[in-house]
Amino acid sequence: MDESKSSWIATLIALPIGIITATTSSIVLDISNFIDILIGAGGFTAAYIPSQNFLFNKQLNEYGLTRSEYSFIRNQLKEARTKVNRLKKSYINVRSLKDIKLVYDINRLVSTIHDAVEDDPKRFFGVQQFYHAHLDSAVNTVEHYLHLYKMPGKSKEERVKLHEARITLFEIMRSLESDVSIMNKSDYQALELEKKVVKKRRDRKIKQLGNTLHKEEVNLNKTTKTHEKEKVMQNEQKH
Structure with missing residues (x-):
């Protein structure tokens, strides 16, 4: 936007x-x-x-927005952009290969949603849960998890808590995937509608072609019968 x-x-x-x-x-x-x-x-x-x-x-x-709606969404996106940038900076704190992919996947989902809403602000109303809850959870949990993960001398209890935090990150990722699905729902509906329109046009053309072929077949039969009748009459005249 x-x-x-x-x-x-x-x-x-x-x-x-x-x-x-x-x-x-x-x-x-x-x-x-x-x-x-x-x-x-x-x-x-x-x-x-x-x-x-x-x-x-x-x-x-x-x-498809009013000025007040546009202003509200613009402010929400401005605040969210700061959080998205914070999440992108989290890469510098990654200390293990297994976490690189996790952080990458979360960043990819977050950027996908936010960029799509910036391009089409009306999508905001379908993913408000992302902006009001899931984005904050993703940013805060990733930052805290990576910060604590790189700390030395962790106790067994602390390692268990970090493992639980990592599981939470996977749950957050599933929530983000759900947000993407919700955001794309209208696009899939439009795609399905377009498929139905194309099928309807194709069926109509097939029906028109079938009618044309039927008419040509009928005309051909009439012509054939006419020729046969003429031949019969000619033969009768000869006899």
Whole structure:
């Protein structure tokens, strides 16, 4: 989700207008350069604000969101991005090969969900559990587990607790996988619908082709019978 996109496009639209306004003011009004700059800035602003609002509203319509929903999601994603970056930095604390894959898988799932929601903010409402619970659990548990794992002189009880924490990480990973499935549910539904549409079109074409072939067969039979009838009549006339 990139609000700056509409701002950049609006700037590209408004900047030439501001320059033209300032240049026209300099030629026509022939007043001080400072006033020309102010007039140019006014022209830029007058073009930028409606352009930015139009483009931003168009973007919201594409997302299917209101301004308040967009603002709420944007703040949630901003907070989540910090946590996602923290999770990525956890690699530097990994001390065993078995944990590398676990941390990698968790990072991959987290990034998949967050990147998808940034691209399509409307997905946020389907994975709120991820942002309100699962992401925090993943970040905090990974950080604490890796921090304690690299500590020397662990007792038997501490090693048991670390083993339990690792099991918890696998449970968190399953929760993240469930979040991905929930997020992709609408895509699979759309895919299934598209399959049905394609099948319906294919069946219709097959039916149309069958009807065409049937008509051609009927016409061929009629033609054959006509020829046979003509031959019979010709033979009768000869006799």
